[in-house]
Amino acid sequence: MNYFSSDFKLGILGGGQLGKMMLTDTRKFDIQTYVLDPSDEAPCKIGSNKFFKGDLMDFDTVYNFGKQVDVLTFEIELVNIPALEKLEAEGIKVYPSPKTLNLIQNKGTQKDFYAQHNIPTAEYKRFDNLDALKEAVANGAFSFPFIWKSTEGGYDGNGVKVIRSAESFNGMPNVQCIAEVMIPFKNELAVIVARNPSGEIKTYPVVEMEFHPEANQVEYVICPARIDDAVANKARAIALKVSEHFNHVGLLAVEMFQTEDDQILVNEVAPRPHNSGHYSIEASYTSQFEQHIRAILDLPLGNTDSKVAGIMVNLVGAEGFSGNVVYENIEKIIGMDGVTPHIYGKKQTRPFRKMGHVTIVNEDIAEARRIAAEVKNTIRVIA
Amino acid sequence: MNYFSSDFKLGILGGGQLGKMMLTDTRKFDIQTYVLDPSDEAPCKIGSNKFFKGDLMDFDTVYNFGKQVDVLTFEIELVNIPALEKLEAEGIKVYPSPKTLNLIQNKGTQKDFYAQHNIPTAEYKRFDNLDALKEAVANGAFSFPFIWKSTEGGYDGNGVKVIRSAESFNGMPNVQCIAEVMIPFKNELAVIVARNPSGEIKTYPVVEMEFHPEANQVEYVICPARIDDAVANKARAIALKVSEHFNHVGLLAVEMFQTEDDQILVNEVAPRPHNSGHYSIEASYTSQFEQHIRAILDLPLGNTDSKVAGIMVNLVGAEGFSGNVVYENIEKIIGMDGVTPHIYGKKQTRPFRKMGHVTIVNEDIAEARRIAAEVKNTIRVIA
Structure with a gap:
């Protein structure tokens, strides 16, 4: 495959700072890039060969964008995974693969994956919602302090909290989560x-x-x-x-x-x-x-x-x-x-x-x- | 002066590979750039904030481009210098200065400058045209071999020739030139x-x-x-x-x-x-x-x-x-x-x-x- 100064197109989902720093190298190699980002002021608007404004979580937007490129990658994980799966099934190379992304995006399945493969990680337990966690704590299954993590949507420290007492639960969302032993x-x-x-x-x-x-x-x-x-x-x-x-x-x-x-x-x-x-x-x-x-x-x-x-x-x-x-x-x-x-x-x-x-x-x-x-x-x- | 993520504008005359590599750093610092180049396929079309197509040797084109920016530089010397002089006189910062550019662009004045400032350089003589040089050679002022350089327009080895005998003069342009002693x-x-x-x-x-x-x-x-x-x-x-x-x-x-x-x-x-x-x-x-x-x-x-x-x-x-x-x-x-x-x-x-x-x-x-x-x-x- 000839990537350099050719018709080859690399697609990047997300046009933020990570994408921007990638573009330094695609420019150096003269590799054509298409970038999709919801913001008209995304850093990748400059430096990409073609910039598209659109919702990264929307199936059609991601799918239609992906159909135009040869290899598709991303600089942010919060993207429409079913669209990536369809693109992959239709022969577009999607790296990292949607399968891996699925495993990683949910912190519960990510932890299970480590456990299954004997990869050392802090002890944890998965819960369908906060109520189930509270019940387990009430039954003495977890002692304070421990770490609460929302399984989905966390970013840069959001969705992570140290639980020091039952009062810490106040105002927390009733979502799927894991409780993790606090590691010194x-x-x-x-x-x-x-x-x-x-x-x-x-x-x-x-x-x-x-x-x-x-x-x-x-x-x-x-x-x-x-x-x-x-x-x-x-x-x-x-x-x-x-x-x-x-x-x-x-x-x-x-x-x-x-x-x-x-x-x-x-x-x-x-x-x-x-x-x-x-x-x-x-x-x-x-x-x-x-x-x-x-x-x-x-x-x-x-x-x-x-x-x-x-x-x-x-x-x-x-x-x-x-x-x-x-x-x-x-x-x-x-x-x-x-x-x-x-x-x-x-x-x-x-x-x-x-x-x-x-x-x-x-x-x-x-x-x-x-x-x-x-x-x-x-x-x-x-x- | 606040250059970073601000309204400040850097103008670059020429949009080739040197400009392209400069843009890597203006992007890193988020400094706004305007680029002027005659080719619609110039490497700087991507990576600059605003790209203008136009003739670098045309007074009006360079002047009108320069009026839009705060600091003006270039990645190629073959630009309209009178336009740069006017811009400088009107308060635009032009670096390197048109005065220096004038001195450098003509290989004769460049050599004179070295001589005036005791900067060591190969011995040379200036001639108004090839005929004058031929006459000097005929009179024994220069012995073969020596180096002929056209004083203007030379680039990447063009406009430079080793003169080994009078026959070397055949087909050469009758332009202003210098003859330089060949240095081992x-x-x-x-x-x-x-x-x-x-x-x-x-x-x-x-x-x-x-x-x-x-x-x-x-x-x-x-x-x-x-x-x-x-x-x-x-x-x-x-x-x-x-x-x-x-x-x-x-x-x-x-x-x-x-x-x-x-x-x-x-x-x-x-x-x-x-x-x-x-x-x-x-x-x-x-x-x-x-x-x-x-x-x-x-x-x-x-x-x-x-x-x-x-x-x-x-x-x-x-x-x-x-x-x-x-x-x-x-x-x-x-x-x-x-x-x-x-x-x-x-x-x-x-x-x-x-x-x-x-x-x-x-x-x-x-x-x-x-x-x-x-x-x-x-x-x-x-x-």
Whole structure:
């Protein structure tokens, strides 16, 4: 198949920042792209060969879009899966497959999948609704505190809650859910795995999420994770196993806990380029976005090693500011060594809205970490 | 000035591959771009915020385009300079300045400029036309062989010829020209200098052009050049001096000869991102394209050091093939370690047409050079 400067068309469902960063590489390779997104102001409107406005959850919209392309992928999981199934049945290549997407989209079936394949994960129980969970708790099947997760529709921390007492149930939706044992963990880690249809498979180095000591919010994604090699190797082996069992094609970001006794437990996966891999644009031989394209087009995978250490800081809207965005002090952080801001192109900021990210690269990871703190203390996303 | 996700507009004259690679960084920073190019199939049609089709040599077209933007730059020097002068006089920031462009565009005034500022360059003489040069030769003012250069319109080796005997004059145009002493050189080197309006200035490492042993064609651009540190430092110092004397804003690529006795002579300059800096996308902390944007927007300049060694191979159309391009064996080179092709997006190939380039990065420059040879022997641009 000739992808380069040819009539070949890659379709992307979703036109947000992940799609935008993919387009950097489709432009580099001159691969034609069609993008579908509900917003007329989607970042992918610029940089795609053809942009379509439409509802990603609507069967006809997704189906009609997909019929125009040769390979179809997505940058967001909340898409109409029956349309993907029909497209796949009619010969369009859909990567990752709707079958995998079905398994992953429901956190209950995702957890069952780990259990079936002996993939270590925190103990859990599935419930048809909140009432059933409450009853189980009343019967002593679960003791406080534990984690509640809505099985569907969760995103970026939505649909997840720590249940410390029966009062926590107040105001919660009566939907299908899981209850999960709360794991005391040392580190939250992630590994991105790439796999192509021919079965070639590679893992990126383990990254570490460093949390704010008080706010319980991820502040830095650090590559490589500052952990023992033995733990890192275990994490990469488990991530590899997860991707293989899913028969996954494309990228799979595997989020994991490192427990107090150095066990690795899989938390959840995302079947696409992921926030935890943004550092790779500047730090890796092959960025996660280029790797995703290589994988779904069944091209050989690129080297996943790093050239230098990389740290990522998210740029989110500051509290108390809504309106036309201003990146206060961005010219100051640009002057720091090895600092690259990525601005996603959203005109309006809101508190905690993801507006961009900043990558800090350096030969010395401690120096990168020092500069990352300076970046975080300097730039502010205001209006 | 707020450039990021704002109403600020950067204008780019020329929409070819250099512009296309600049757009990667304007998209990353979400800086609005307007691009003017005569071709409706220009690579910058995708990735710019607004694309205008028009003649770059036409006064009104360039002037009317320029009036819509805040800062104006170019990716090709063959543009209407009087229009740039008028725009500058009316308060539009034009970088590099039309004054510099005027000096550089004519190889005669460029050489005079070096002579005036004690910048080492090969001895030369200016002539109003070919007849005047012939007369000087007849009078013994120049002995064969020497180099003839047309003072205007030369590009990529056009307008340059080695004159070995009076017969070489046959069929040559009777235009303004210079005659230059032929320098026996060890190496052809280049240094890219970045300078912003505030006067901050940085040089990239010296790169080396490795020629094919028989064909006298550049085969590899290698960074860092495999030369003594003392010679490299001298080359960077001279490049710095050239940029400072021009009061240059933006990138200046300074091409130089290293003579048999390790003198550095300036050959010529290009006031823009340059083929000799393409390696920087993968190898440097700051790519030349991002650096150009930083410079013309008076932002702090980025680190010009390399993360790893980088080698660039041009992808030009193979002899004997014209028509719809096919990149034969591209999937094979993609499978080699640290290899990234850049496909410019021209649909039609012709013999020797620049269709793209390939970068090879590696910690070990000898290994990079070995892989670069493999890349060159594997990929073919055919129809």
